[in-house]
Amino acid sequence: MDFDYVIVGGGSAGSVLANRLSEDPSTSVCLLEAGGGGKSLFVRMPAAVVTALPGRPRINNWAFETVPQPGLNGRRGYQPRGKALGGSSAINAMLYVRGQQQDYDGWADLGCDGWDWDSVLPYFKRAENNELGADSVHGDSGPLQVSRQKEPRPITHAFIQAAQQMQHRHTEDFNRGDNEGVGLYQVTQFHDPAKNGERCSAAAGYLFPVSGRPNLTVITHAHASRLRFEGKRATGVVYRVRGKGADITVQAKREVLLCAGALKTPQLLQVSGVGAKSDLEPHGIAIHHELPGVGRNLQDHLDFALIFKTKDTDNFGIGPTGAARLLRHIQRWNKKGVSMAATPFAEGAAFLKTTPDLERPDIQLHFTIAMVDDHARKLHYGYGYSCHVCKLRPESRGTVGLNSADPMAAPAIDPAFLSDKRDLQTMIKGARMARDILNAPALAKYRHKELFGTDTAQTDQDWEEHIRARADTIYHPVGTCKMGVDEMAVVDPQLRVRGLEGLRIVDASVMPTLVSGNTNAPTIMIAEKAADMIKAAAM
Structure with a gap:
Protein backbone atom coordinates (compact mmCIF):
# COMPACT_ATOMS: atom_id res chain seq x y z
CA MET A 1 0.00 0.00 0.00
CA ASP A 2 1.41 3.36 -1.07
CA PHE A 3 0.43 6.75 0.36
CA ASP A 4 1.88 10.23 0.22
CA TYR A 5 2.07 10.38 4.01
CA VAL A 6 2.08 7.66 6.65
CA ILE A 7 1.29 8.84 10.19
CA VAL A 8 2.24 6.64 13.13
CA GLY A 9 -0.07 7.28 16.09
CA GLY A 10 -3.66 8.50 16.06
CA GLY A 11 -3.41 10.60 19.21
CA SER A 12 -3.57 14.36 19.67
CA ALA A 13 -0.96 15.16 17.02
CA GLY A 14 -1.77 12.35 14.59
CA SER A 15 -5.45 13.25 14.49
CA VAL A 16 -4.59 16.85 13.61
CA LEU A 17 -2.19 15.84 10.83
CA ALA A 18 -4.63 13.32 9.36
CA ASN A 19 -7.24 16.06 9.07
CA ARG A 20 -5.03 18.85 7.79
CA LEU A 21 -2.99 16.84 5.29
CA SER A 22 -6.06 15.16 3.80
CA GLU A 23 -7.74 18.53 3.17
CA ASP A 24 -6.14 18.36 -0.30
CA PRO A 25 -8.10 15.61 -2.11
CA SER A 26 -5.06 14.88 -4.29
CA THR A 27 -2.98 13.92 -1.23
CA SER A 28 -3.28 10.39 0.19
CA VAL A 29 -2.84 9.87 3.92
CA CYS A 30 -2.62 6.70 6.02
CA LEU A 31 -2.98 6.84 9.80
CA LEU A 32 -1.83 3.88 11.90
CA GLU A 33 -3.14 3.54 15.46
CA ALA A 34 -2.20 0.73 17.85
CA GLY A 35 -5.43 1.04 19.83
CA GLY A 36 -9.10 0.98 18.99
CA GLY A 37 -11.64 3.41 17.67
CA GLY A 38 -11.96 5.80 20.62
CA LYS A 39 -15.74 6.25 20.29
CA SER A 40 -17.07 4.22 23.20
CA LEU A 41 -18.99 5.58 26.18
CA PHE A 42 -15.81 5.12 28.22
CA VAL A 43 -14.31 7.91 26.13
CA ARG A 44 -17.31 10.12 25.40
CA MET A 45 -18.53 10.49 28.99
CA PRO A 46 -15.93 12.57 30.86
CA ALA A 47 -16.41 10.96 34.28
CA ALA A 48 -15.82 7.53 32.74
CA VAL A 49 -12.11 8.34 32.67
CA VAL A 50 -12.03 6.65 36.07
CA THR A 51 -12.43 3.34 34.25
CA ALA A 52 -9.42 3.94 32.00
CA LEU A 53 -6.95 5.73 34.27
CA PRO A 54 -6.05 2.87 36.65
CA GLY A 55 -5.25 0.46 33.81
CA ARG A 56 -7.05 -2.39 35.56
CA PRO A 57 -8.14 -3.67 33.08
CA ARG A 58 -6.32 -1.85 30.30
CA ILE A 59 -9.11 0.14 28.71
CA ASN A 60 -7.70 2.45 26.02
CA ASN A 61 -4.49 2.62 28.06
CA TRP A 62 -0.92 1.40 27.54
CA ALA A 63 -0.55 1.44 31.37
CA PHE A 64 3.25 1.57 31.36
CA GLU A 65 5.51 1.49 34.41
CA THR A 66 8.81 3.22 35.00
CA VAL A 67 12.02 1.62 36.12
CA PRO A 68 12.51 1.81 39.91
CA GLN A 69 12.93 5.44 40.96
CA PRO A 70 15.60 6.13 43.61
CA GLY A 71 14.00 9.53 44.26
CA LEU A 72 10.69 7.81 45.10
CA ASN A 73 12.07 5.26 47.57
CA GLY A 74 12.76 2.79 44.78
CA ARG A 75 9.12 2.58 43.70
CA ARG A 76 8.12 1.95 40.08
CA GLY A 77 6.06 4.84 38.81
CA TYR A 78 2.92 4.41 36.75
CA GLN A 79 2.63 5.94 33.26
CA PRO A 80 -0.87 5.76 31.78
CA ARG A 81 -0.96 6.76 28.11
CA GLY A 82 -3.90 6.69 25.74
CA LYS A 83 -4.22 3.73 23.37
CA ALA A 84 -7.06 4.57 20.99
CA LEU A 85 -7.85 7.14 18.35
CA GLY A 86 -7.43 10.37 20.26
CA GLY A 87 -4.49 8.99 22.24
CA SER A 88 -4.13 10.47 25.68
CA SER A 89 -6.79 13.07 24.85
CA ALA A 90 -9.21 10.12 25.03
CA ILE A 91 -8.36 9.36 28.68
CA ASN A 92 -7.13 12.65 30.14
CA ALA A 93 -8.90 15.19 32.37
CA MET A 94 -9.71 17.32 29.29
CA LEU A 95 -7.91 20.35 30.74
CA TYR A 96 -7.17 23.00 28.14
CA VAL A 97 -3.96 24.72 29.23
CA ARG A 98 -1.41 26.26 26.87
CA GLY A 99 1.40 27.13 29.27
CA GLN A 100 3.06 30.49 29.66
CA GLN A 101 4.39 32.90 27.08
CA GLN A 102 7.93 32.50 28.41
CA ASP A 103 7.84 28.76 27.68
CA TYR A 104 7.70 29.34 23.94
CA ASP A 105 9.96 32.37 23.95
CA GLY A 106 12.41 30.09 25.75
CA TRP A 107 12.20 27.57 22.91
CA ALA A 108 13.11 30.32 20.46
CA ASP A 109 16.03 31.34 22.68
CA LEU A 110 17.32 27.76 22.38
CA GLY A 111 17.50 28.15 18.60
CA CYS A 112 14.00 26.96 17.69
CA ASP A 113 13.18 29.79 15.33
CA GLY A 114 9.47 30.30 14.74
CA TRP A 115 8.39 28.74 18.04
CA ASP A 116 8.12 31.89 20.19
CA TRP A 117 4.76 32.82 21.71
CA ASP A 118 3.79 35.28 18.99
CA SER A 119 4.53 32.68 16.32
CA VAL A 120 2.62 29.78 17.92
CA LEU A 121 -0.40 31.77 19.12
CA PRO A 122 -2.07 31.74 15.67
CA TYR A 123 -1.95 27.93 15.71
CA PHE A 124 -3.55 27.74 19.14
CA LYS A 125 -6.29 29.98 17.79
CA ARG A 126 -6.66 27.99 14.56
CA ALA A 127 -7.24 24.80 16.53
CA GLU A 128 -9.78 26.24 18.92
CA ASN A 129 -13.55 26.57 18.91
CA ASN A 130 -13.96 28.34 22.22
CA GLU A 131 -17.41 28.51 23.77
CA LEU A 132 -16.74 32.10 24.85
CA GLY A 133 -15.96 33.22 21.29
CA ALA A 134 -12.96 34.69 19.55
CA ASP A 135 -10.72 37.49 20.77
CA SER A 136 -7.06 38.44 20.52
CA VAL A 137 -5.89 35.08 21.92
CA HIS A 138 -8.80 32.69 21.28
CA GLY A 139 -10.43 31.18 18.22
CA ASP A 140 -14.04 30.17 17.64
CA SER A 141 -13.97 28.18 14.39
CA GLY A 142 -11.40 25.43 14.91
CA PRO A 143 -12.07 21.69 15.23
CA LEU A 144 -11.24 21.49 18.96
CA GLN A 145 -14.19 22.52 21.11
CA VAL A 146 -13.13 24.28 24.32
CA SER A 147 -15.76 24.88 26.98
CA ARG A 148 -16.46 26.19 30.39
CA GLN A 149 -17.12 23.38 32.84
CA LYS A 150 -20.72 22.23 32.79
CA GLU A 151 -21.50 21.98 36.50
CA PRO A 152 -18.47 22.52 38.75
CA ARG A 153 -19.21 21.42 42.30
CA PRO A 154 -19.77 23.88 45.16
CA ILE A 155 -16.67 22.48 46.86
CA THR A 156 -14.60 23.62 43.88
CA HIS A 157 -15.90 27.16 44.25
CA ALA A 158 -15.00 26.90 47.93
CA PHE A 159 -11.45 25.94 46.95
CA ILE A 160 -11.19 29.03 44.75
CA GLN A 161 -12.51 31.19 47.60
CA ALA A 162 -10.04 29.56 50.01
CA ALA A 163 -7.15 30.41 47.70
CA GLN A 164 -8.34 34.00 47.52
CA GLN A 165 -8.46 34.08 51.31
CA MET A 166 -4.76 33.18 51.14
CA GLN A 167 -4.25 36.28 48.94
CA HIS A 168 -4.02 34.53 45.59
CA ARG A 169 -5.71 36.42 42.80
CA HIS A 170 -8.65 35.09 40.83
CA THR A 171 -8.08 34.35 37.13
CA GLU A 172 -10.83 33.86 34.56
CA ASP A 173 -8.60 32.63 31.73
CA PHE A 174 -5.40 30.60 32.09
CA ASN A 175 -4.59 30.72 28.37
CA ARG A 176 -3.57 34.29 27.68
CA GLY A 177 0.16 33.81 28.26
CA ASP A 178 0.13 34.66 31.98
CA ASN A 179 -1.27 31.85 34.11
CA GLU A 180 -0.88 33.23 37.62
CA GLY A 181 -3.93 32.92 39.82
CA VAL A 182 -6.73 30.57 40.83
CA GLY A 183 -9.95 29.66 39.05
CA LEU A 184 -11.70 27.03 36.96
CA TYR A 185 -10.00 25.12 34.16
CA GLN A 186 -11.42 25.31 30.67
CA VAL A 187 -11.94 21.88 29.14
CA THR A 188 -11.86 20.15 25.75
CA GLN A 189 -15.54 19.32 25.83
CA PHE A 190 -18.29 19.70 23.25
CA HIS A 191 -20.57 22.69 23.64
CA ASP A 192 -22.57 22.29 20.45
CA PRO A 193 -26.09 20.93 21.07
CA ALA A 194 -25.58 17.62 19.28
CA LYS A 195 -22.77 16.45 21.56
CA ASN A 196 -23.02 18.86 24.47
CA GLY A 197 -21.09 17.58 27.48
CA GLU A 198 -19.16 14.87 25.62
CA ARG A 199 -15.36 14.73 25.66
CA CYS A 200 -13.86 16.44 22.65
CA SER A 201 -10.80 14.27 22.15
CA ALA A 202 -8.47 15.25 19.32
CA ALA A 203 -9.99 12.41 17.31
CA ALA A 204 -13.55 13.55 18.02
CA GLY A 205 -12.67 17.10 17.01
CA TYR A 206 -10.34 16.54 14.07
CA LEU A 207 -10.55 12.96 12.81
CA PHE A 208 -14.07 11.54 13.08
CA PRO A 209 -15.74 14.40 11.14
CA VAL A 210 -13.47 13.75 8.12
CA SER A 211 -13.19 9.97 8.32
CA GLY A 212 -15.23 9.63 5.12
CA ARG A 213 -12.64 11.34 2.96
CA PRO A 214 -11.63 8.88 0.22
CA ASN A 215 -7.99 9.97 0.43
CA LEU A 216 -7.75 9.19 4.18
CA THR A 217 -7.16 5.63 5.38
CA VAL A 218 -7.31 4.95 9.12
CA ILE A 219 -6.10 1.57 10.36
CA THR A 220 -6.68 0.72 14.03
CA HIS A 221 -5.06 -2.05 16.08
CA ALA A 222 -1.98 -1.48 13.91
CA HIS A 223 1.15 -1.55 16.09
CA ALA A 224 4.11 -0.01 14.24
CA SER A 225 7.07 -2.34 14.64
CA ARG A 226 9.82 -0.62 12.63
CA LEU A 227 10.58 2.03 10.04
CA ARG A 228 11.77 1.19 6.57
CA PHE A 229 14.65 3.06 4.95
CA GLU A 230 16.35 3.29 1.60
CA GLY A 231 19.72 4.69 2.55
CA LYS A 232 19.03 7.75 4.67
CA ARG A 233 15.46 8.18 3.45
CA ALA A 234 12.45 6.86 5.37
CA THR A 235 10.20 5.07 2.90
CA GLY A 236 7.55 3.37 5.00
CA VAL A 237 6.37 1.70 8.18
CA VAL A 238 6.04 -1.96 9.07
CA TYR A 239 3.14 -2.74 11.38
CA ARG A 240 1.51 -5.79 12.83
CA VAL A 241 -1.88 -6.60 14.24
CA ARG A 242 -1.59 -8.54 17.48
CA GLY A 243 -2.61 -12.15 16.95
CA LYS A 244 -2.75 -11.79 13.16
CA GLY A 245 0.75 -13.05 12.33
CA ALA A 246 2.54 -11.50 9.35
CA ASP A 247 3.93 -7.97 9.27
CA ILE A 248 2.35 -5.49 6.85
CA THR A 249 4.20 -2.62 5.17
CA VAL A 250 2.81 0.75 4.12
CA GLN A 251 4.95 2.92 1.87
CA ALA A 252 5.29 6.70 2.14
CA LYS A 253 5.98 8.51 -1.12
CA ARG A 254 6.61 11.83 0.63
CA GLU A 255 7.09 11.54 4.38
CA VAL A 256 6.72 9.30 7.41
CA LEU A 257 5.35 11.28 10.36
CA LEU A 258 5.94 9.94 13.87
CA CYS A 259 3.18 10.95 16.31
CA ALA A 260 3.43 8.11 18.80
CA GLY A 261 4.23 10.32 21.80
CA ALA A 262 7.15 10.97 24.10
CA LEU A 263 7.41 7.33 25.21
CA LYS A 264 6.64 5.36 22.04
CA THR A 265 8.26 7.56 19.37
CA PRO A 266 11.82 7.15 20.70
CA GLN A 267 11.23 3.42 21.15
CA LEU A 268 10.16 3.06 17.50
CA LEU A 269 13.23 4.95 16.35
CA GLN A 270 15.50 2.81 18.51
CA VAL A 271 14.13 -0.56 17.38
CA SER A 272 14.53 0.76 13.82
CA GLY A 273 18.24 1.43 14.36
CA VAL A 274 18.05 5.18 14.97
CA GLY A 275 19.54 6.38 18.23
CA ALA A 276 22.64 6.16 20.37
CA LYS A 277 24.93 3.24 19.62
CA SER A 278 25.35 2.58 23.35
CA ASP A 279 21.57 2.16 23.69
CA LEU A 280 21.06 -0.17 20.74
CA GLU A 281 24.05 -2.49 20.67
CA PRO A 282 23.20 -4.24 24.00
CA HIS A 283 19.95 -5.38 22.36
CA GLY A 284 21.60 -6.60 19.16
CA ILE A 285 20.18 -3.78 17.05
CA ALA A 286 22.35 -2.62 14.18
CA ILE A 287 22.83 1.13 13.91
CA HIS A 288 21.22 2.59 10.84
CA HIS A 289 21.67 6.22 11.85
CA GLU A 290 23.47 7.40 14.98
CA LEU A 291 21.50 10.08 16.77
CA PRO A 292 22.55 10.34 20.43
CA GLY A 293 19.63 12.47 21.61
CA VAL A 294 16.95 9.86 20.92
CA GLY A 295 15.36 8.92 24.25
CA ARG A 296 17.26 11.54 26.23
CA ASN A 297 15.92 14.72 27.86
CA LEU A 298 12.75 13.12 29.31
CA GLN A 299 10.88 15.65 31.44
CA ASP A 300 7.66 15.09 33.35
CA HIS A 301 5.57 16.79 36.00
CA LEU A 302 5.82 15.03 39.35
CA ASP A 303 2.56 15.14 41.29
CA PHE A 304 1.96 15.05 45.04
CA ALA A 305 -1.59 14.94 46.40
CA LEU A 306 -3.08 16.07 49.70
CA ILE A 307 -6.26 14.06 50.24
CA PHE A 308 -9.20 14.78 52.54
CA LYS A 309 -12.36 12.96 53.47
CA THR A 310 -15.57 14.97 53.72
CA LYS A 311 -19.12 14.37 54.93
CA ASP A 312 -20.39 16.26 51.89
CA THR A 313 -21.67 13.81 49.27
CA ASP A 314 -21.98 16.24 46.36
CA ASN A 315 -18.85 14.86 44.74
CA PHE A 316 -17.45 11.45 43.82
CA GLY A 317 -17.03 8.69 46.36
CA ILE A 318 -17.99 5.22 47.49
CA GLY A 319 -21.04 5.03 49.70
CA PRO A 320 -24.43 3.36 50.15
CA THR A 321 -26.23 5.79 47.84
CA GLY A 322 -23.36 6.32 45.42
CA ALA A 323 -24.48 3.98 42.64
CA ALA A 324 -28.03 5.35 42.51
CA ARG A 325 -26.77 8.97 42.52
CA LEU A 326 -24.27 8.24 39.78
CA LEU A 327 -26.97 6.67 37.62
CA ARG A 328 -29.10 9.80 37.94
CA HIS A 329 -26.12 11.95 36.97
CA ILE A 330 -25.45 9.76 33.91
CA GLN A 331 -29.09 10.08 32.87
CA ARG A 332 -28.94 13.88 33.13
CA TRP A 333 -25.69 13.95 31.18
CA ASN A 334 -27.19 11.75 28.48
CA LYS A 335 -30.20 14.05 28.12
CA LYS A 336 -28.70 17.51 28.66
CA GLY A 337 -24.90 17.16 28.65
CA VAL A 338 -24.59 18.40 32.23
CA SER A 339 -24.32 16.90 35.73
CA MET A 340 -21.40 15.41 37.60
CA ALA A 341 -20.93 12.89 34.77
CA ALA A 342 -19.58 15.81 32.72
CA THR A 343 -16.87 16.68 35.23
CA PRO A 344 -13.15 16.66 34.41
CA PHE A 345 -12.59 15.68 38.09
CA ALA A 346 -9.77 18.27 38.27
CA GLU A 347 -12.10 21.25 38.37
CA GLY A 348 -10.10 23.83 40.33
CA ALA A 349 -6.90 25.37 38.99
CA ALA A 350 -4.09 27.39 40.52
CA PHE A 351 -0.76 28.59 39.14
CA LEU A 352 1.25 30.07 41.97
CA LYS A 353 4.69 31.42 42.86
CA THR A 354 6.43 29.72 45.77
CA THR A 355 8.34 32.95 46.42
CA PRO A 356 7.02 36.41 45.50
CA ASP A 357 10.18 37.49 43.69
CA LEU A 358 9.75 34.89 40.92
CA GLU A 359 9.03 36.15 37.41
CA ARG A 360 6.21 33.63 36.88
CA PRO A 361 4.41 30.79 38.69
CA ASP A 362 6.49 27.71 39.40
CA ILE A 363 3.80 25.36 40.76
CA GLN A 364 0.41 24.18 39.52
CA LEU A 365 -2.48 22.87 41.62
CA HIS A 366 -5.24 20.56 40.42
CA PHE A 367 -8.20 20.48 42.81
CA THR A 368 -10.18 17.27 42.25
CA ILE A 369 -13.65 16.36 43.51
CA ALA A 370 -12.62 12.86 44.62
CA MET A 371 -9.99 11.14 46.74
CA VAL A 372 -7.54 10.37 43.93
CA ASP A 373 -4.91 8.12 45.50
CA ASP A 374 -2.28 6.37 43.37
CA HIS A 375 -4.01 7.19 40.08
CA ALA A 376 -7.36 5.93 41.44
CA ARG A 377 -5.78 2.50 41.95
CA LYS A 378 -6.21 2.75 45.73
CA PHE A 417 12.15 11.99 39.44
CA LEU A 418 13.77 14.21 42.10
CA SER A 419 17.25 13.45 40.80
CA ASP A 420 17.80 17.21 40.97
CA LYS A 421 17.38 18.43 44.56
CA ARG A 422 15.88 21.72 43.40
CA ASP A 423 12.72 19.87 42.37
CA LEU A 424 12.21 18.51 45.88
CA GLN A 425 12.68 21.95 47.42
CA THR A 426 10.00 23.46 45.19
CA MET A 427 7.64 20.55 45.80
CA ILE A 428 7.92 21.06 49.56
CA LYS A 429 7.13 24.75 49.21
CA GLY A 430 4.19 23.94 46.95
CA ALA A 431 2.84 21.33 49.36
CA ARG A 432 2.93 23.86 52.19
CA MET A 433 1.01 26.37 50.08
CA ALA A 434 -1.59 23.78 49.11
CA ARG A 435 -2.05 22.76 52.75
CA ASP A 436 -2.58 26.40 53.75
CA ILE A 437 -5.28 26.80 51.09
CA LEU A 438 -7.01 23.58 52.15
CA ASN A 439 -7.00 24.79 55.76
CA ALA A 440 -8.48 28.20 54.88
CA PRO A 441 -11.94 29.14 56.26
CA ALA A 442 -13.83 28.66 52.99
CA LEU A 443 -13.20 24.91 53.09
CA ALA A 444 -13.83 24.49 56.82
CA LYS A 445 -17.32 23.02 56.40
CA TYR A 446 -15.99 20.36 54.01
CA ARG A 447 -13.00 19.19 56.04
CA HIS A 448 -13.47 15.98 57.97
CA LYS A 449 -10.27 13.94 57.93
CA GLU A 450 -6.94 14.17 56.12
CA LEU A 451 -5.74 10.74 55.04
CA PHE A 452 -1.97 10.96 55.35
CA GLY A 453 -1.14 13.42 58.11
CA THR A 454 -0.23 16.44 56.01
CA ASP A 455 -2.76 18.84 57.55
CA THR A 456 -0.64 19.89 60.51
CA ALA A 457 2.75 21.51 60.94
CA GLN A 458 5.42 19.55 59.06
CA THR A 459 9.18 19.92 58.96
CA ASP A 460 10.95 19.85 55.61
CA GLN A 461 12.07 16.32 56.47
CA ASP A 462 8.46 15.29 57.11
CA TRP A 463 7.39 16.69 53.77
CA GLU A 464 10.27 14.96 52.00
CA GLU A 465 9.21 11.62 53.44
CA HIS A 466 5.60 12.16 52.32
CA ILE A 467 6.63 13.20 48.80
CA ARG A 468 9.12 10.39 48.25
CA ALA A 469 6.56 7.85 49.53
CA ARG A 470 3.55 8.90 47.41
CA ALA A 471 4.43 11.28 44.55
CA ASP A 472 4.21 10.16 40.93
CA THR A 473 3.54 11.57 37.46
CA ILE A 474 0.65 13.79 36.52
CA TYR A 475 0.98 12.54 32.94
CA HIS A 476 3.04 15.11 31.02
CA PRO A 477 6.11 13.33 29.59
CA VAL A 478 7.89 15.31 26.87
CA GLY A 479 11.26 16.04 25.34
CA THR A 480 12.65 12.65 24.30
CA CYS A 481 13.23 13.69 20.66
CA LYS A 482 13.84 17.33 21.33
CA MET A 483 13.80 20.09 18.77
CA GLY A 484 16.87 22.28 18.56
CA VAL A 485 20.20 23.09 16.96
CA ASP A 486 22.64 21.48 19.41
CA GLU A 487 24.23 18.06 19.03
CA MET A 488 21.62 16.36 21.23
CA ALA A 489 18.68 17.69 19.20
CA VAL A 490 16.80 14.95 17.36
CA VAL A 491 14.76 17.23 15.09
CA ASP A 492 15.39 20.67 13.64
CA PRO A 493 12.91 23.56 14.02
CA GLN A 494 11.05 22.16 10.99
CA LEU A 495 10.64 18.91 12.98
CA ARG A 496 12.74 16.97 10.45
CA VAL A 497 14.85 14.19 11.96
CA ARG A 498 18.46 15.32 11.71
CA GLY A 499 20.53 13.45 9.17
CA LEU A 500 17.57 11.61 7.63
CA GLU A 501 15.13 12.43 4.85
CA GLY A 502 11.40 11.93 4.61
CA LEU A 503 10.98 11.61 8.39
CA ARG A 504 9.51 14.07 10.86
CA ILE A 505 8.42 13.84 14.47
CA VAL A 506 5.25 15.65 15.46
CA ASP A 507 4.30 15.07 19.09
CA ALA A 508 5.24 16.07 22.65
CA SER A 509 8.63 14.40 22.33
CA VAL A 510 9.92 17.39 20.32
CA MET A 511 9.41 19.90 23.14
CA PRO A 512 12.90 21.02 24.18
CA THR A 513 11.59 21.99 27.62
CA LEU A 514 8.36 21.15 29.41
CA VAL A 515 5.65 23.79 29.20
CA SER A 516 4.24 25.33 32.37
CA GLY A 517 1.02 23.35 32.42
CA ASN A 518 -0.83 20.47 30.80
CA THR A 519 0.50 19.23 27.48
CA ASN A 520 -2.49 18.33 25.30
CA ALA A 521 -3.22 21.80 23.91
CA PRO A 522 0.48 22.47 23.13
CA THR A 523 0.75 19.12 21.33
CA ILE A 524 -2.25 20.00 19.15
CA MET A 525 -0.65 23.38 18.42
CA ILE A 526 2.60 21.68 17.40
CA ALA A 527 0.69 19.51 14.94
CA GLU A 528 -1.20 22.46 13.48
CA LYS A 529 2.09 24.27 12.87
CA ALA A 530 3.72 21.10 11.52
CA ALA A 531 0.91 20.65 9.00
CA ASP A 532 1.77 24.02 7.45
CA MET A 533 5.46 23.07 7.35
CA ILE A 534 4.71 19.74 5.67
CA LYS A 535 2.40 21.30 3.09
CA ALA A 536 4.97 23.99 2.30
CA ALA A 537 7.68 21.36 1.76
CA ALA A 538 5.48 19.54 -0.74
CA MET A 539 4.88 22.58 -2.94
Missing part, protein backbone atom coordinates in the same frame (compact mmCIF):
# COMPACT_ATOMS: atom_id res chain seq x y z
CA LEU A 379 -9.83 3.30 46.71
CA HIS A 380 -11.14 4.72 49.98
CA TYR A 381 -14.66 4.32 51.30
CA GLY A 382 -16.60 7.55 51.60
CA TYR A 383 -16.38 10.91 49.87
CA GLY A 384 -13.53 13.35 49.60
CA TYR A 385 -11.37 15.73 47.61
CA SER A 386 -7.73 16.10 46.64
CA CYS A 387 -5.31 18.90 45.87
CA HIS A 388 -2.45 17.93 43.58
CA VAL A 389 0.84 19.86 43.48
CA CYS A 390 3.43 19.81 40.71
CA LYS A 391 6.53 21.82 39.90
CA LEU A 392 5.98 23.39 36.51
CA ARG A 393 9.53 23.40 35.19
CA PRO A 394 11.42 20.45 36.65
CA GLU A 395 15.20 20.34 36.58
CA SER A 396 15.40 16.53 36.61
CA ARG A 397 16.04 14.82 33.27
CA GLY A 398 15.37 11.18 32.47
CA THR A 399 15.46 8.75 29.56
CA VAL A 400 13.37 6.40 27.45
CA GLY A 401 15.20 3.29 26.30
CA LEU A 402 14.62 -0.32 25.41
CA ASN A 403 13.87 -3.34 27.54
CA SER A 404 14.46 -5.52 24.48
CA ALA A 405 14.59 -5.39 20.70
CA ASP A 406 10.96 -6.54 20.60
CA PRO A 407 8.86 -3.59 19.34
CA MET A 408 5.83 -5.03 21.13
CA ALA A 409 7.54 -4.79 24.52
CA ALA A 410 7.07 -1.78 26.76
CA PRO A 411 9.82 0.85 26.65
CA ALA A 412 12.20 1.35 29.56
CA ILE A 413 10.98 4.62 31.10
CA ASP A 414 13.17 6.46 33.62
CA PRO A 415 11.89 9.96 34.48
CA ALA A 416 14.63 10.25 37.15
